[in-house]
Amino acid sequence: MQNELDLYDITIVGGGPAGLFAAFYSGMRSMKTKLIEASPYLGGKLNSYPDKMIWDVGGQPPIKAKQLARQLIEQAMTFDPTIVLNQQIQDIKRTREGYYIIQSRTGECHLTRTIVLSIGYGAKSAIKLSVKDADKYENSNLHYTVTDLKHYKGKRVLISGGGDSAVDFANALYGIAHDVMVVHRRNEFKGHERSVETLLTNRIRVKMPFAVKRLEGDQARINAVEIDQVDEKGVFLNRCEHVKVDAVIVNHGMKADIGGIRNWGLKTDDRHILVNDKLETGKEGIYAAGDSAMFGNKIHLLAGAFTDAATAVNHAKTYIKPESAMDIFISSHNPVFDEKNELIEQAAK
Numbered sequence: 001m002q003n004e005l006d007l008y009d010i011t012i013v014g015g016g017p018a019g020l021f022a023a024f025y026s027g028m029r030s031m032k033t034k035l036i037e038a039s040p041y042l043g044g045k046l047n048s049y050p051d052k053m054i055w056d057v058g059g060q061p062p063i064k065a066k067q068l069a070r071q072l073i074e075q076a077m078t079f080d081p082t083i084v085l086n087q088q089i090q091d092i093k094r095t096r097e098g099y100y101i102i103q104s105r106t107g108e109c110h111l112t113r114t115i116v117l118s119i120g121y122g123a124k125s126a127i128k129l130s131v132k133d134a135d136k137y138e139n140s141n142l143h144y145t146v147t148d149l150k151h152y153k154g155k156r157v158l159i160s161g162g163g164d165s166a167v168d169f170a171n172a173l174y175g176i177a178h179d180v181m182v183v184h185r186r187n188e189f190k191g192h193e194r195s196v197e198t199l200l201t202n203r204i205r206v207k208m209p210f211a212v213k214r215l216e217g218d219q220a221r222i223n224a225v226e227i228d229q230v231d232e233k234g235v236f237l238n239r240c241e242h243v244k245v246d247a248v249i250v251n252h253g254m255k256a257d258i259g260g261i262r263n264w265g266l267k268t269d270d271r272h273i274l275v276n277d278k279l280e281t282g283k284e285g286i287y288a289a290g291d292s293a294m295f296g297n298k299i300h301l302l303a304g305a306f307t308d309a310a311t312a313v314n315h316a317k318t319y320i321k322p323e324s325a326m327d328i329f330i331s332s333h334n335p336v337f338d339e340k341n342e343l344i345e346q347a348a349k
C-alpha cells in the first residue's frame with residue numbers, strides 16, 4: 001500500500017489556527033506539506049465564535065473570528081499545501097523505512113515523514129439525545145443537523161435544544177416546514193439575541209422548560225414525541241404532552257474527544273498531548289501544537305498556537321534534515337518571497 005501513497009515531508013492533522021499556521025510555515029521551510037481536517041471546513045474553533053471580536057493577536061487590530069479564519073486560510077495556501085477535508089484521523093503506524101502511515105476513520109491512508117498534531121481538544125461530534133431508541137431512528141427521521149431545508153417541506157418538526165443551532169434551524173425552517181416546535185429544558189435561550197427575537201416574532205411554538213422524554217414510533221420512524229416539563233435540575237415533573245411529528249432535530253451541542261489518538265502510545269492527560277519544549281511527543285517525528293499540546297507555561301490562546309506551530313515545524317524540519325538545525329529562518333530568508341514582495345510593491349504604487 002505504501003508504494004501507492006505519495007510521501008509528504010510533514011502531515012498536519014487539524015486545520016484550526018495552529019494547523020493553518022503550521023501549513024504556511026512548513027511551506028516556508030520548503031517542506032512538502034499535507035493538512036488533514038476532520039470537518040468540512042478549515043478554521044477550527046474560530047468557526048464556533050465567528051462574530052466575536054478578537055483583540056489579543058500580536059500586530060493585528062481587532063478582528064472578527066471569521067475574518068481571522070479567512071486570513072489564516074489565505075496565508076496557509078501560500079505554498080499550495082495539499083488540503084484534505086472530512087477525514088478524522090484515528091490511527092498511525094510506523095513503516096519499516098521509518099515513515100508514518102496515518103489512517104482516517106473511514107479508511108483513507110496518508111504517508112508522511114513527520115506529523116504535527118494540531119487537533120485542539122479533538123474531533124467534534126454531536127451530543128446525542130439520551131432517550132431510549134434514539135439511535136434506532138438516526139437513519140430515518142432523527143437528525144443532529146440540517147443539511148437540506150427542502151427535506152422538511154410541509155413536515156411537522158420538533159427541535160430539541162436552545163442554543164444557536166436550535167434557534168437558527170427553527171428560524172430557517174419557519175415557512176418551509178408545516179409546523180415547528182422548539183423544546184428547551186431551560187427557561188431562557190442561549191442563542192444569539194437577534195435570532196431569539198426572530199424566533200419569537202415568527203411565533204414558532206416554544207415549550208420550556210421541557211425536555212424530550214420518550215420517542216413513539218414503529219421499527220422505522222418516530223411518529224410522536226412525549227415531552228415533559230422539567231425542574232432546574234432537569235428532573236421530569238410528569239406534566240407530559242404528546243406531539244405528533246414527522247421529524248425530530250436534536251441540537252444539544254457538541255463534544256470533543258482526542259479519541260483514537262490515545263491509543264498511539266503518546267503521553268496524554270484528559271484533554272492534551274504532553275510534549276517537551278521542542279513540541280516533541282516522545283514518538284520520533286511526531287509533534288503537537290496549539291490547544292492539543294501541553295507543556296510548562298503553555299498558553300492556550302491563538303498567540304500560543306502560532307508559536308507552537310513554528311516551533312513544531314522547525315523541529316520536524318531538523319528531524320528530516322539535521323543540518324538545517326542552525327538555520328535562522330525568517331520569511332525574508334526564503335527567495336520565494338522576492339517575487340511576491342515585488343508584486344505587492346507594484347500593486348501599492
Ligand SMILES: Cc1cc2nc3c(=O)[nH]c(=O)nc-3n(C[C@H](O)[C@H](O)[C@H](O)COP(=O)(O)OP(=O)(O)OC[C@H]3O[C@@H](n4cnc5c(N)ncnc54)[C@H](O)[C@@H]3O)c2cc1C
Pocket residue numbers: 013014015016017018019036037038039042043044045046048049052053054055056057087088089090118119120121122123124289290291292300301302303305
Ligand atoms: C469561545 C471562545 C473564544 C475564544 N476567544 C479567544 C480570543 O479572543 N483570543 C485568543 O487568543 N484565543 C481565543 N480562544 C482560544 C482559541 O480559539 C484557541 O486557542 C485556538 O482555536 C486553538 O487553535 P488550534 O488550532 O490549536 O485548535 P482548534 O481551533 O480547536 O482546531 C483544531 C482542529 O482540529 C480538527 N481535528 C480534531 N481532531 C481531528 C482528527 N482526529 N483528525 C483531523 N482533524 C481533527 C478539528 O476539527 C479542528 O478544526 C477562544 C476560544 C473559544 C472557545
